[in-house]
Amino acid sequence: MIRDTIHDIIARAVAALREQDEVPNVELPAFDVERPQATAHGDYATNVAMKLAAAAKSAGQKVNPRALGETIAARMRETVALVPAYDLVESVEVAGPGFINIRLKSAWLLEQVGRVVAEGNSFGTITLGRGRRVNLEFVSANPTGPVTVANGRGAFIGDALGSAMRAAGFDVTQEYYFNDSGAQIEKLGRSLEYYLRLARGEADAQKPEEGYFGPYYETVAARMLEGDAGALLTLADDERAAEIGQAAAALIMSDIKETMAKLRIEFDVFFKQASLEPSGELAAAIEEMRAAGYTEERDGALWLTTTRFGDDKDRVIVRSSGEPTYFASDVAYMRNKFHRGFDRLILVLGPDHHGYIARLKAVARMLGHAADDLHVLLYQLVTVKGMRMGKRLGNVVTLDDLYDEVGPDVTRFFFLMRSSDTNLDFDLDLARKQTDENPGLSVQYAHARAAGVFRKAAEQGIAESDWAGADLGMLAGDPPEQRERELALVRQLLRLEEIVERVAVALEPHHLTRYGMDLADAFHLFYDTCPILKTGADVTREVRDARLRLLRAAQAGLARTLTLLGMSAPERMERAEPSEPAHAPA
């Protein structure tokens, strides 16, 4: 990455200066290379002089950071002039309290366009992960109903994070854990038994006091009756609820998979909790904990002593009744993941799970791993503004509801606009708009606009082979206003690699949406300022060809960004018919 090159130049210059005792002889502290907010400050800025001055001060040497900055900057200029690989730097200046601002050469920036076009679909790929294996678990909503916006937020976060981490060089497995056993399944069974009996016209059907109710479950019952679910109603009392629950859960699981597929949320593995017992892994995990001395018997139950590793209380894994708890399955499941050879586990969980982090990290330690091998990514609540009642569950809005309202692309963009650890207020009225006010669409529109120019070019008989080898240096001769917009577009494009890195390191996929908006903005500005095929515009053939090549790079960058977000990159935008308001006036 470019920033790594800048970092090298700085480190090399400082090392050379230290050999000649021109800077304080202290260990070089960690320093930042960042993009300044103000473009007037150049492409990159570093605080190395201030950091080094601070380190010197604590070692008893007094140094003026500004003067140190001047010394380092001067040496950087020499380094850049000497090393051909560093030929991307235009200027090195000191500003403010000692910042060193680095500006890149326009010619070098323009050359990068060729690289972007050549990399195409793989542009934005970096080697950060070095093939390390990561298990990314998300959604994992119980198969007791449709996925709601509350637990569906993890779907978008997880899927986009997976894409970005793959681009960053990690080997990612995306996984869904179905809790398809236990008391909730029996509860589901009792609820469905009621709906099944209702559907068969049994007037004396008893509605359970607690359960899963709503229009959705009526349809599930109807679909079950298309099969042989009627036979389940004749089962004995002690197995009927569980059997009906299993049958319903299987059907709901297929619905959930369908929802995920519609929203382009991909999973490599659907793991069923119920499989842990027959496979023997549940018993093996409990035994492993016992053999390692991490369990204690108290009150007839078996406790896992998670307090040894920082949890605030121990946890039961086998009840006094002899039944393993849900937490026992968690232990077995985590053990299963580590046995599959993952270096790192990431769990994307909702806000109600924060109390689990300590115990899960304790389990990771008990399984012989570092607490940091397990990362829990918590996201906060979701509210939906603009839709009073969901269509399927009544009081709750589901992902299918949103899909029907605004489609997969806008849904994904809106869910990814916010940081995971802030509440998400889904503005459905804004999401429904098919105008430039809708930020998600404007990114797609930029891509479609680029595609439109290439269509127009084809109509005029201009083929890709005509401009594929165009001299991008031509653009350096453009009028300043146009050149600046072209360069601004290139700069935005080149940021993608840094964005991918940041998303993968900080586990913050929301940066991708913001970047998408920034890139689309830069694109629209370029498009408005720099005519390419416009009739009447005075554009030479050489400039036209160079701009087409830049346009192709922009299109590739936009497509890549959209792909990472799990959105489509349309060749043209088509206005859909306005959808009916969710609460139409009577």
Next chain:
RNA sequence: GUGCCCGUAGCUCAGUGGAUAGAGCGUUGGCCUGCGGAGCCAAAGGCCGGAGGUUCGAAUCCUCUCGGGCACGCCA
């Protein structure tokens, strides 16, 4: 009571210890013979909840405090 998240423009939110705190929407005012106006330009709008502290430098880190949300089972 204990723990976690949040508090930044009218609204919804970005912001990696750095320079003049940004975006989208909304508001106001401009730009339509031309590659798709689903666009562009501009303006107004901020004691970054409050108080201390650390630092050359704090929206960011620490302590306290005030507001809002969530979680704390031999439930799953």
